[in-house]
Amino acid sequence: MADQTKGKAPRIRFKAYGEPWADEKIGDVVAEKRRPIVLEDDQRYELITVKRRNEGVVSRGHLLGRDILVKNYAELKAGDFVISKRQVVHGATGIVPPSLDGAIVSNEYLTAVDSEKLLTEFLTIVASLPAMRRKFFLSSYGVDIEKLFFDADDWKKRTVTIPHVRxxxxxxxxxxxxxxxxxxxxxxxxxxxxxxxxxxxxxxxxxxxxxxxxxxxxxxESWAEESVENAMENIANNSLSRANLNHRSGLAKNIHYGDILTIFGEVLDAQTDDVPLISSDAIVGKLSSTRLRDGDIVMADAAEDEAVGKCVELHNIGTQIVVAGLHTIALRPKNSFAPFFLGYYLNSDAFHTQLLPIMQGTKVLSISKSAIKRLRIRFPxxxxxxxxxxxxxxxxxxxxxxxxxxxxxxxxxxxxxxxxxxx
Structure with missing residues (x-):
């Protein structure tokens, strides 16, 4: 590839091509194609839809001809470019994949094929770009953004800048x-x-x-069974809100329950994972006795759904100060467990199903330290x-x-x- 700034050409293009790109009237280069078919009552047909956000043409199932009430349908071929006239402003354009060759569409869709000046594969890419998305919007009419209808004739009067088909x-x-x-x-x-x-x-x-x-x-050997109370001890947590945390500087890292629920996996790497820092050094001094170690478990004790109880096993703390924050339960194994075992076991269905009966609340579910102690863990x-x-x-x-x-x-x-x- 080479940078190119002279003439009507993009900044980067393949070295073999030096001709300037040309402004073309869309109607002169887009080859619209419709292949009408007669629906047979006993024949099964595959219908398609075009997903928003340029996510492509996909199947929406099969129907017998007799069950398709509107009969004005046409056949598609692999490589066709398809526009959903009612969803085009939301990026509902795409190319028909080989798997949908022979599928059918109603007249709610515009279909185009390769022409001498414009290939459908190239058009599919151009259709996803802001400039063409704007043209689709300007060529649509209506009051509600969800109900705009595409005026294909108006769109065809507009221009597109394209290179040679090669x-x-x-x-x-x-x-x-x-x-x-x-x-x-x-x-x-x-x-x-x-x-x-x-x-x-x-x-x-x-x-x-x-x-x-x-x-x-x-x-x-059969796995052993033990109560959480006998196998693990509680480590104190704090109630620092997001307002007390930042991602820039601080003497200690603070594990917030929201991050356990949405960001961290079963194992938290204290060196590489993005754990927020406590903003006030004075607060850190008061929390030194609750600092966590490798192998400790930190569990979210509240959530809006049954994700409550999701936890992380700490790893790679080194010399850092790491503490358990708001709405967490911190647990330290009393006996030695192999690295990562508890992190994955305590997040598995085998353990998590025990949490369901002890969850409390309606809009927000929670679990208590006392209830957690009564649960059982299994381990080799x-x-x-x-x-x-x-x-x-x-x-x-x-x-x-x-x-x-x-x-x-x-x-x-x-x-x-x-x-x-x-x-």
């Missing part, structure tokens, strides 16, 4: 490959999250089970098995995070190129 094809291929990378990492991320959810259910036994359904080879007596379980889930989380970051990285790259490769 360059359009190269640009389309580039963004298609970027989308494939994004989709790949999103798919791996989703699959790993589903695997983690399944394994959290299978690798921790319920109270009436002697051992989990899935465990590592070499371990056969062999600390090596605990270690294997904790490490398995911790490494799984590292992979999940890695694919989330990769997907985000490619999304940011795409946004940057969308800004610099188009006019």
């Amino acid at each position: 360059e359009q094809n190269r640009i389309g291929t580039f963004f298609r490959e970027l989308d494939l990378f994004i989709a790949l990492h999103q798919r791996k991320h989703a699959n790993l999250k589903a695997l983690k959810k399944a394994m959290l259910q299978k690798m921790f036994p319920k109270l009436d089970e002697g051992a989990p359904g899935i465990r590592f080879k070499g371990f056969q 007596t062999d600390e090596v098995e605990q270690q294997r379980i904790g490490a398995y889930f911790y490494n799984l989380d590292l992979l999940i995070g890695q694919h989330a970051r990769q997907a985000q990285k490619f999304r940011q790259i795409k946004v940057s190129f969308l800004d610099t490769m188009f006019l």
Whole structure:
């Protein structure tokens, strides 16, 4: 690629192309196409919808011809560009994927195919950009933003600035490959999250089970059972509100229940996770006796739903001062547990189902320290098995995070190129 500022051309383009981009009347370059069909009563047809925010063309199910009341339908082909006339101002445009080849649409949709001057793949990208989104809005009429209707004839009178189809094809291929990378990492991320959810259910036994359904080879002993009161001791928390915290400077980190519920995973890395700091050094001096250690558990004791009881196991504190904050219950194991085991076990359904009967409240649910003490925990007596379980889930989380970051990285790259490769 090369920077280019002369003539009518984007800032960045592929080196092989030097011709200026041309202003074209949309109606002269968009090849509208409609393939009317006669609906047969006993034939099944796949219908589509175009999602908002340029999220693509998707199936909305199958119907027999007799069940489709409005009969004015047309067939789609893979690669068609589709506009939802009633949702276009919300980004409801997209290209038909191969999986929906042969699906049908009503006359509420505008369909276009490749022309000599404009490829649908390129048009799909252009349609997602602010300049074209503005044209869609200006060519729509109505009072309510949710009920604006698209005037295709008015839109076709407007102009679009485009390169030759050879360059359009190269640009389309580039963004298609970027989308494939994004989709790949999103798919791996989703699959790993589903695997983690399944394994959290299978690798921790319920109270009436002697051992989990899935465990590592070499371990056969039944798991031990102990009350929370006998296995863990309480560490005092504080009631500092968000007004007493910041993310810039301070002598101590403070774990707020809201962050446990919405940001942190089962294991909190005190060095890398974004834990807020206590603004007043004077307050920190009064909390020194409640500082937490690696392996301590901090649980959210309030939430608007059954997420109450979600907790984190602390890791990698080092020399930092870390304390438990507002609406938390801090617990310290009395005996040694392998790193990460308790963090994942206490967040699993095997333990969390015990919390349901002790939740109190209506709009906001809460749990008490006294009620928590009566609950039971299950654990392997062999600390090596605990270690294997904790490490398995911790490494799984590292992979999940890695694919989330990769997907985000490619999304940011795409946004940057969308800004610099188009006019």
